[in-house]
Amino acid sequence: MNKAYSIKEGENATFPKSRRRSQIWCRWMERRSERSRIVLSANQRNSYHNTNGNNKLKLQLESLSWRRELHPAAFSAQRKKTHPPLANFAK
């Protein structure tokens, strides 16, 4: 229980992978409150979704900066890209 399995028809072999909150996402979620403050500060009425784009862009840049700080790997220009069909839950 509390795991993800890939199951191929006719094969009893299973591939349990620990799935209890991927670690990176977990950190992201734990920092929700901090990020929310950033979002809300830029999300003040009359600024967020202002159609001139400046404030929204500012928000994006703030968010980008925050993400870069937390997840430098996510911004690598050449992120490793693997596509093993249906068996890669172990990130």
Added chain:
Amino acid sequence: MEHLKSIATTANWSWSILFGYSLLVLIAGCKADQDQSTSPESCVTATATSPSSETLAMIDSVQKAQAAVDPMKVTVFMCAERAQLLKKRAESSEGLNKVNFMVMWGFEELKAGNSEGSIKIFQDVLKLVQPMQIPGKEQTVLEMKKLLALAALRLGEQQNCVLNHTTESCIIPIAPGGQHTKRDGSTMAFDLYKEILQQVPDDLTSKYLFNVSAMTLGMFPEGVPASLRLPEQYYKSKVEFPHFTDIAAEIGFDKRGLAGGVVMDDFNNDGFLDIMASNWGFHDQIHFYKNRGDGSFEDVTMQSGLKGVTGGLNIRQTDYNNDGWIDLFIMRGAWFRDQGRIPNSLLKNNGDGTFTDVTVKAGLYTKRPTQNSVWLDFDLDGWVDLFVGNEAIPDGGPDFNFPSELYHNQGDGTFKEVSAEANLQILAFVKGSTGGDINNDGYPDLYLSILNGNNRLFLNASDEHGIKFKEITTTAHVEEPFVSFPTWMFDYNNDGWLDIFVSAYSDGAEDLPGKVLRAYGKKDDPFRPRIYRNNSDGTFTDMSIPMGLTEPVFSMGSSYGDLDNDGFPDFYLGTGEPNLKSIVPNKMYWNREGKKYDDITYAGGFGNIQKGHGVAFADMDRDGDQDLFAKMGGSFEGDVYQSMFFENPMPHDKQWIVLRLEGVKSNRMALGARGEIEISENGKTRKVYEMVSPGSSFGGNSLQLEMGLGKAEKINAVKIYWPVKGNQPQVLPGLR
């Protein structure tokens, strides 16, 4: 005014302008994407991929089909253009003719998103009418005031919920953070509705909208006269439920758009669920968001060869060629009736992050109005077949002769139309279709939801000669409601037999707010959703009233999932009726052990009053519980709204399991396969069932089985019923 008009038209026109240039100058797409996307970093690393020649040919075909639509025969698009035509006619007319043209002009401006302009026009109409001596003048003035009030309320929605959006915007009951700070629109609406109700206190729609206007101003309940006030308990759920918060803005999904579809699934086979979303506007780009796996998403549309792929009120995932990569089917033309001759698209996933249109090559190119489809292996040959539900009007003549289609997958990338051989010749206004094995013989059956007609159930009677169906509607007792929309099959009571859900839609006789209030407290409204319990003998029993589903909900987008991991499926209904008065909450229902459904709309924070369309439940953040994505936005070109993403905040106090199935003899994505898990819980054993399915006919759940297991102490047995001949389950003893 220009400010609002630009918002209203952004979703429709910006991409059309863009396409003219970006196909030639790819780098321009990057800049434009930055303007549209919340992921500016995508422009730093992304490389645009030109659509393939096949995709470009289909884009051209779709655009030509859309260009052939007569703007005077549709009501949802080209509102601004029609407004200009009507303006000219109004300006060149006199007397009552002028009044009539002005009213039509104002209404088109309102639908186009120009609420301020429509307010001015309706005010001018009132000034014109006041001194006139005309029959029925009092009623005319009243109707003008109602239109004026609606325009004012709409202005408030645009200035606050859309332009100054917060996570509490437009969610009933409106919390302080969602109350309007730009108060002109709602204040005007409040005053007008108060005046209207003094004249017609029994006008339930006006009464409902009056209370909403008060709520947006923070004046509910005290500021509403007792005689006109809706009971406070109307906005309260009868049970407690954790409050969900829309975090779409935080993770980059708050893109504004019109009605559309969604698929939440793993398109790149990296183990993380991605999102594909469409808008139905002729010029609205489909969007593909790649899950980075770190809590952020990247809009990779331009890198995926999808630039210029537009429209689609609904989309559906499949794997038509069994290559293990999820393909996409886009459905177009719905609601356009005789003008809906716009082709659907099948997009093949190339496995390298790009898609190629294969509609023509696959033999699926037709031009009929479509909003729903079912991908299942009807003859159990290991390849998914396709049913396409079209919108025909049986007695409408040749202009409305759009038979539904049934395609047999030939296993070589092509399909053959076999509806006649299969005894499935459907000429009806099909608004929903769903499939599943209702008699547990291994073969998937088919249920069709019909607008203005009896719904229909077909038993799969396929044999060695091919796909065959036999209609059992009458004996199965699953015809109602008469005006139906979304539908799905699921096992709501975990008895091992698939049940059927089908929701009602509007018959146009009464506005939804009025209908909802009229039905409040009653149980047998004909517009309530139906949940048909499978009696396991070929018949069904309507359980809607005993299950507590008594309220009429004119739903469109919808789907089911298990919010609390108890193993019993809950569901969400998006109230997407185009009518601008239909600002009634989207609804969430909580399954209580298969015995009843509790409405948790208000307790859970799901009651957004904007239009809800494509809905998907899936464990996006891989924490063991299902999150919810809802594609928001209406049908009229000015009715844009931000999509919502609710991250599930439920305590992790229950067990769960995820099974991702790969067929070998059966179709590779295992569409139609069923999982059966026996658990021990509190000293007892029980079984939980789930089918590999996208969910609702207007939803896009992941194809992985995400099964809640309640307070299970252990799993006793896992069985998979693969969609193959023989119908013998595979037992998986090793799963714990």
